[in-house]
Amino acid sequence: MSHVASLDIVQTDIRRVEERMYAQANEHHPELQAALKHLVVSGGKRVRPALTLLVGEMLEGEKERLITLAAAIEMLHTATLVHDDLIDGSLLRRGIPTLNAQWSPGATVLTGDFIFAKAARLAAETDSVRVMRLFAETLAVIVNGEITQMFSSQGLASREDYYQRIYAKTASMFELAATAAAELSPVSESVLSAMQRFGYEIGMAFQIVDDILDFTGEQERVGKPVANDLRHGLITLPALYYYEAHPDDERMEAVINTGINDKEIEELISDIRQSSAVKQALVEARNFAERGVAELEILPNNQARSAVIEVAYYIVDREL
Numbered sequence: 001m002s003h004v005a006s007l008d009i010v011q012t013d014i015r016r017v018e019e020r021m022y023a024q025a026n027e028h029h030p031e032l033q034a035a036l037k038h039l040v041v042s043g044g045k046r047v048r049p050a051l052t053l054l055v056g057e058m059l060e061g062e063k064e065r066l067i068t069l070a071a072a073i074e075m076l077h078t079a080t081l082v083h084d085d086l087i088d089g090s091l092l093r094r095g096i097p098t099l100n101a102q103w104s105p106g107a108t109v110l111t112g113d114f115i116f117a118k119a120a121r122l123a124a125e126t127d128s129v130r131v132m133r134l135f136a137e138t139l140a141v142i143v144n145g146e147i148t149q150m151f152s153s154q155g156l157a158s159r160e161d162y163y164q165r166i167y168a169k170t171a172s173m174f175e176l177a178a179t180a181a182a183e184l185s186p187v188s189e190s191v192l193s194a195m196q197r198f199g200y201e202i203g204m205a206f207q208i209v210d211d212i213l214d215f216t217g218e219q220e221r222v223g224k225p226v227a228n229d230l231r232h233g234l235i236t237l238p239a240l241y242y243y244e245a246h247p248d249d250e251r252m253e254a255v256i257n258t259g260i261n262d263k264e265i266e267e268l269i270s271d272i273r274q275s276s277a278v279k280q281a282l283v284e285a286r287n288f289a290e291r292g293v294a295e296l297e298i299l300p301n302n303q304a305r306s307a308v309i310e311v312a313y314y315i316v317d318r319e320l
Contacts, residue, residue, distance in 0.1 A: 004310060004311060004314045005307075005310065006050075006054065006306075006307035006308070006310040006311050006314075007045065007046075007047075007050050007311065007314075009054070009307055010050050010053045010054060010057075013053050013063070013067055013070075014046050014049060014050060014053070014070075016067050017046070017049045017053075017067055017070045017071045017074060018040055018043075018046075020067065020068065020071035020122065021036065021040050021071050021074060021075055021078075022036065022037060022040055024036065024075065024115075024118035024121075024122070025037075025114075025118075028114075031107075032111065032114055035099055035103075035111045036115065038099070039078050039081075039082070039099070039115075040078075042093065042094060042096040043074070043078070044094060046074065047206070047311070047315065048070075048073050048074055048077055048173060048174065048177050049070035049071070049073060049074045049177075050070075050311065051174065051177050051178065051181075051199075051202075051308070051311055052066060052069055052070040052073055052177040052178075052180070052181045053066055053067070053070050053181075054304065054307050054308045054311060055177070055178050055181040055182065055195060055198075055308055056069075056181040056184060056185055057304045057307075058296075058299065058302075058304035058305050058307070058308050059181065059182055059185035059186075059187050059191070059195075059299075060185055060186060061181060061182075061184045061185035061186075062184065065126050065127070065128075065184045066181060066184055068122055068125050068126050069122075069123070069126050069131065069180055069181065069184060070177075071122050072119050072120075072122035072123040072125075072126070072135065073119075073173065073176060073177050073180070075115055075116075075118055075119035075122060076116070076119040076123075076135070076138070076139065076173070076176075077173060078115055078119075079112050079113075079115035079116040079119060080112075080142055081093065082098075082099055082100075082108060082111060082112035082115060083108075083109065083112045084146075085098040085099065085100055085108075086098075086099075086100040086105060086108045086109065086112075087146070087150075099111060116139070119135075120132075120135065120136075123135040126180075126184060128180075128183055128184060130183050131180045131183050131184065134176055134179055134180050134183070135176065135180070138172050138173060138175070138176040141167075141168050141172045142168055142169070142172060142173070144168060145164070145165060145167075145168020145169055145172075146168070146169075148164075148165070148168070149165060149169075149234075157235040157239075157240065157243060157252070157256050159240060162235065162236065162237060162240060163204070166204060166207040166208070166211075167200070167203075167204065169207060170203050170204075170206055170207035170210070171199075171200050171203030171204045171206070171207060172203070173203065174199045174200070174202055174203025174206060175196055175199035175200045175203055176199070177199055178195040178196065178198050178199030178202075179192065179195055179196040179199055181195070182195035182196075190298070191298065191299070194295040194296070194298055194299075195295070197291075197292070197295045198292045198293075198295040198296060198312075199292075200292075201288045201289065201291045201292030201295070202288065202289055202292040202312045202315055204285075204288045205285045205286070205288035205289040205292065205312075205315055205316050206315045208237050208281055208282075208284060208285040208288065209282075209285050209315065209316055209318065211229065211236035211237050211238060211281070212237070212238060212278055212281050212282055212285070214226070214227060214228060214229055214230075214236065214238075215227050215238050215269070215272060215273055215278055216273065216278060226269060227265075227269040227272070230255060230265070230268070230269060230272075231265060233255055233256065233259075235255070235256065237281040237284065238272055238277045238278050238280075238281045239252070239255075239272060239277070240277075241275075241276070241277035241280045241281055242271070242272045242275050242277040245275065245276075245277070249268075251264050251265075251267070251268040252268070255268065282316075285316050286316050289312050289313060289315060289316045292312055293309050293312050293313075296308060296309060
């Protein structure tokens with residue numbers, strides 16, 4: 001995995017974020033404590049809380065409130081993953097067993113609910129009504145996106161649908177991280193708006209890169225079949241680029257509308273991987289990231305801003 005010096009800057013604070021997360025299960029049922037510890041230990045690179053902290057540092061926000069906010073956002077993210085894994089029937093995440101691999105669906109749902117509640121409590125501890133409103137609105141966007149995907153993803157292969165889906169799934173939380181950090185900082189409304197756009201753009205870039213890695217990664221490393229989304233009839237940007245270049249490919253029609261046999265799906269995945277579609281999707285991800293970075297030009301050029309820019313480009317270049 002590529003190394004990012006900017007993430008090192010906030011590692012001490014990230015550990016404090018994780019401690020705040022662990023503490024949310026104190027004095028609650030031992031199984032909840034065990035579940036939360038399992039989830040925190042199996043967490044990823046902590047890009048969302050790191051971004052929250054770095055944006056807050058760039059904008060001279062108060063450290064303690066930013067740590068609370070970063071913990072709230074990572075708890076929100078964690079709760080969505082608990083429910084997503086159950087909905088998708090995923091037994092592994094990052095090579096580690098999911099909660100639903102070990103617990104009943106009921107216990108898994110309730111654990112996710114508990115983590116949502118504690119995330120909201122942390123958001124309230126920032127003492128900002130605007131942050132609380134942003135937090136609640138983001139959760140509604142995420143859930144609405146999941147419901148939309150569940151009921152109407154089949155038969156949809158348009159850019160508009162794709163952008164709406166990845167905004168709800170991923171970019172909305174990056175938007176929350178950047179905007180809420182700005183809310184806790186002494187900045188103008190114009191800077192606040194710029195941070196919202198920054199979060200949106202790099203969040204979109206993040207999910208596009210995830211969708212590229214779905215095609216280019218190896219099954220052993222990503223822990224699920226290559227092109228897993230396509231196998232489930234979900235059309236992401238690399239497949240969209242391929243479809244635009246090959247509108248008469250009957251296999252794409254079959255994936256979208258009627259289903260496809262194993263031999264044909266393997267051939268289609270191979271053709272997409274060997275086409276220019278993956279490179280085109282990566283160019284688009286970089287364009288999103290560059291638009292996001294451009295929003296930072298209104299701010300003083302200092303070490304904190306440089307760190308935020310480095311993370312923005314890491315999002316595009318990770319593991320490619």
